[in-house]
Every structure is written in structure tokens, then in C-alpha cells.
Amino acid sequence: MFLINCPYCGEREQSEFSCGGEAHISRPKNPPDTSDDQWADYLFMRKNIKGVQFERWNHSSGCRQWFNVVRNTSTDEILGIYNMGEAIPEIDGENPKTPSGEPEIGSGNISTSFKKK
Amino acid sequence: MILNRENAVIELKDQTIKEYGGIEFQEIAFAQKINLRGNSNNKSFMTLQGKLLDAVLPTKSNTYTNNGKIKILWLGPNEWLIVDEDKKNNELFLKLEKSDSHEESAITDVSENRTIIRIRGKKIFNLLAKFLVIDLDKNLSNDSSVVQTLFVKVPIILVRNNSNVVEIDLYVNRSHANYVYNLLVDGTKNLDF
Numbered sequence A: 001m002f003l004i005n006c007p008y009c010g011e012r013e014q015s016e017f018s019c020g021g022e023a024h025i026s027r028p029k030n031p032p033d034t035s036d037d038q039w040a041d042y043l044f045m046r047k048n049i050k051g052v053q054f055e056r057w058n059h060s061s062g063c064r065q066w067f068n069v070v071r072n073t074s075t076d077e078i079l080g081i082y083n084m085g086e087a088i089p090e091i092d093g094e095n096p097k098t099p100s101g102e103p104e105i106g107s108g109n110i111s112t113s114f115k116k117k
Numbered sequence B: 001m002i003l004n005r006e007n008a009v010i011e012l013k014d015q016t017i018k019e020y021g022g023i024e025f026q027e028i029a030f031a032q033k034i035n036l037r038g039n040s041n042n043k044s045f046m047t048l049q050g051k052l053l054d055a056v057l058p059t060k061s062n063t064y065t066n067n068g069k070i071k072i073l074w075l076g077p078n079e080w081l082i083v084d085e086d087k088k089n090n091e092l093f094l095k096l097e098k099s100d101s102h103e104e105s106a107i108t109d110v111s112e113n114r115t116i117i118r119i120r121g122k123k124i125f126n127l128l129a130k131f132l133v134i135d136l137d138k139n140l141s142n143d144s145s146v147v148q149t150l151f152v153k154v155p156i157i158l159v160r161n162n163s164n165v166v167e168i169d170l171y172v173n174r175s176h177a178n179y180v181y182n183l184l185v186d187g188t189k190n191l192d193f
């Protein structure tokens, strides 16, 4: 559990919100011209960063508005909140190094993590 | 048309007022409620709706306006809930529907969706604090406060009616009304902590 500062309602409990996954994924401009691989990439492929991740959140049990959150997924520290359509803010800091040398992207388990061709 | 309407909370039939641990409970059933959508940055929409309703649409988050007859609750930057407690029919809705409303707006009659459980008493905050995680002193600080939150996973709206004797209206969907009411009544035990 952690608190999220809704840009409209102020600080509220995380349980009032729902996470809408990775932010800043734009629909290909011309779908007929995209290959199956590109389309699948747009539809399904998401980063799963251990560290600083840009996400969309919705205050579903409050004002029902969408906004962007910069969250460190390993500490749940919220590093920034900004409105939809706004430019990606610059965030300082490095992703934490893990002792076992896990990849920065993936489930944390090398044997099951997705590798692109 | 709905015939033989029944209020939602079984124990609060026929406008009964029940008292537990110094807190009074009453159900305000069948109040007319209208959901209004529109762009608060659009001046013509805001003026038109204001004129039609003879009230100001609140633009400040988590507040409501009250013109003595109706309350208008802020639900989001482009969404409001118009509440008329006296009207047990859809008069206001029909009036809004007939009028030349703004092209970029929508009204929906949501009267049957939620019921209102009115609670009154000194220790209301102690009672609500047992179920809510929000900062009540901050979020329900005065007689224009509205909060949308979760009550043991049930979506609710809290409206503070006045500033001295604390009276709060809890809006909850009808199907969860008894569940919320029973929890509140149970919570009135041991309010001195």
C-alpha cells in the first residue's frame, strides 16, 4: 500500500486507483502499413522494468481521471506525476543494481524472461 | 415508470431514524439524482447549465454547491451529480432533457443507482475512521466538502452537510446499502478510543 497524489483530488490510498500499464505507447499512424510483428509489438509488448517506470494510472474510485506516474517498481517510490499529453519529465537517478545480476527488463527470472529475436 | 418503490436499508423503512452509540441514522430514499457531463472549460456550457439549474457548477475538486433546493456535487473535472432531495419524481430531469442543452453535454437519470444514508452525531469521524483510509479532517473539513472513496471496497460518496453538528450523507449503491449500514451500526460500539 502506498499513497498516490491524484492531480485532481490530492493524496489518496493506492487502493482507490488502478494501474493502466506502461505510458507513452502510441498507436501506429497507419495500421495497414504495419507488419504483424510491429502490430503485435504495439498491442502486447510491454516493458517490465525493475526500477524507474512510466505508467498510466486512473483514479477509478475517485474522480475517474487518467494521469501519468513515474514509479520505481522496486521501492514503490513515486518520482513524478503529470497529466496525460504532457511531455515526459526528466527523472534523476539510476535503476538499482540487483545482487544476482538480473536483467533490467524482465520478470527478474532470467530463464522465463522474454527475449526478442 | 417505477411503481411501489422500496427504500434500500431494511431497518430504516418509512424514514425511521435509528440511534446507536449516539449516532443517528436515516435513509434519504428516492432523492432525484442526475449525472451531468460536460467540459468545465467551456464557458457557454457552464453558463447554460448554471442558468437552467439556478446554481453554480463547482469547479473546485471535492466540493459541492447548494442553492437551498438542489446540491451539485463535483465528481470530476467534467462530471457532476445534481441532487434534489425533495423531488421524488423525475421533474428536474425532464426539465433538463427538454431544454436546449449544450451540444457537448450529457445528462443521465441515476436516481435509482444510489441511496443516501444520513448520519449525524459528534463521533461520526471516529466511526468512519474505522472503515476509511482517507484523512477525514482534511477531506471533510467543511460544509462544502465531497469525497469519493471506498468503504470496505464499496464505492461511496461522502457529503458533509454542515459545519457545527457533524452530519454526513453517505451515498452508496442500493445493493450495498444494507452491507454498509450494518457495518456502520456494528462500528458504533466502542467509539471512545
Ligand SMILES: [Zn+2]
Binding pocket: A006, A007, A008, A009, A010, A059, A062, A063, A064, A065
Ligand atoms: Zn482523483
